[in-house]
Amino acid sequence: MAIAAERGLEVYGGDINTAYLNAWLDIRQYLCSINGYPCQVNGHMYVVLKALYGLHQPGREWNSELNQWFLDHGYQRSLTEPCLYFKFEGETIVYVLVYVDDIFVATNVESYKEELFKDLNDAYGLKDQGRLTQYLGVEIEQTHESIKISQGKYAREILEKFGYQDAHAVGNPMETNVRLAPLETDERSETSFPYREAIGMLMYLATSTLPDLAFTLGQLSRCVANPSAKHVGAAKRVLRYLAGTVYYGITYARKQDEVDEVVLEGYSDSDWANNPEQRKSTTGFVFTLAGGAITWMSRRQSIIALSTAEAEYVAACEASMETMAESNILQEILPMHSVKLKIGIDNQAAHVMATNPTYSRRTRHIELRWHFVREQVQKGVIKLHKIPGEENPADAFTKALDKKRLEGLLQLVGVSHAK
Structure with missing residues (x-):
């Protein structure tokens, strides 16, 4: 689109x-x-x-x-x-x-x-x-100014299925002070609510048109086999949030003039050691084209980062791998266009690590694979630039945010009320 x-x-x-x-x-x-x-x-x-x-x-x-x-x-x-x-x-x-x-x-x-x-x-x-007007459950609205995608019908079906069509809406999908941990051995699993089914249905929204659900569902999906009452409560909050964002979607702006350059703008971020059991960090990234989000991710890192800078560096590398994959497609289908790749990060130390081929006692232990981002930056394939933390949309993919900040970041990647 x-x-x-x-x-x-x-x-x-x-x-x-x-x-x-x-x-x-x-x-x-x-x-x-x-x-x-x-x-x-x-x-x-x-x-x-x-x-x-x-x-x-x-x-x-x-x-x-x-x-x-x-x-x-x-x-x-x-x-x-x-x-x-x-x-x-x-x-x-x-x-x-x-x-x-x-x-x-x-x-x-x-x-x-x-x-x-x-x-x-x-x-x-x-x-x-x-x-x-509809494709694989995604509703499409085409005008001279833009193309908008949303899943209002599917969202309503979810709310009706679980009895939340008239629920009082909340402003964010997860409370900012909540930490979800696996079920303790002395806790009983909550079986009265169809938790697995709810997460599965909501996940299609999170991967198609509602990136604001990505972080929350990433946390909730880790316990589908044995959810606690706390997990069920968090899942029900997502349904209440959905009740107020049924018609949210992504808008892609049409270019009024022919251009010979396509800019794939990305953002990456991490939340260091936010996993209370394994102390692993969370990577978040999002990429936009034509003013709207086209791909995004919120996932736990595979290693234990020893510092915030290392976690941010790993996140930037994962984002760079994604942008290279998207670039391959763009270069194929836009052979007459120049494809520019940009990634914004908000950590100065990680930016220095990626743009300067130097090693120190605190960074020389980092696995070679994570230096992929440095290689692409040095070759000029990717432009990595520093942005203020409050202007980084990827922050919404690493932690729970309050309503005002979440809405502000979503607008930066074209997510808003689609009607």
Whole structure:
């Protein structure tokens, strides 16, 4: 969506009918006699020719079939994202994203979309859904100024399922002074609330359109097998927060003028030793394109950092790995554009460690892998710059924040009321 907004494209959708049955099986399969369709000769069996639903390989066979179709029609397949195809003909731009039988097309020429869908319909049978308003549970609003994504319908379904549709809303998903620890041996697990189901349903929101839930759900998901009453209470608070943010989403601003440069702006942060059991730190990062968040993460670091600077350095490295992955896609699908990568961090010591190839007694123990960020900075691939802590959106992915600060940081990455 961010690329569509960045390049001024319209987004369309299509659905292929009984997609798997269009693919032939490479590995021969057999069926015994079926009630109502007996074999004419005793001892004979049916040979399965097409990729029937329920077999092991239909998904792969269908993907191979559709991939070959796109290649035969002049599309290039992304090496980084195998379900992404693209094609450029003069001023015409076409991007195609495939999810099983759902086809997502972004283009600047509607007639090209119509031709593509006609060819797909002739080959497999396709329902043209027109200008996209919904895709995999995500609602899409396209205007001349922006593209907005949200999940209001899905959020309402969650609230109704757990009886929180009329709940009194709270301003943040987690109280700022709460520390969630695993269940103590003398504590009883709370089983009256469907904790695992709630976390699973909320996680789709956190990974799609509501990055403000990422940190909280990251904490809550560690105890889905044996939650305590405290965990259940924290999960119910997330539902109350959701009651007030049902229509929140991400906005990507359309560029009014053609530009030959794309800037992927990122932010990283850490909360040192905030895990009370293992004393491990939390990494948080978020990247934006066209003014809106496109990828984000909140996760526990794999090592025990010995200082705040080391934790911030590790977080910057993890963010740099993510931005390199995103850069690979951008360089493929935007071959005529210059891709700039920026990461903002708010720790001076970590910034010095990443921009100056020096070692000291306090840093020489750091594993070699974490110096990846330094290498990319020295090569000029990534620009690492210092920002004030109060202006770092990644702070929302490392700790619980109060309502005012959370809303302020979310606005910096395009998250706001979508209606």
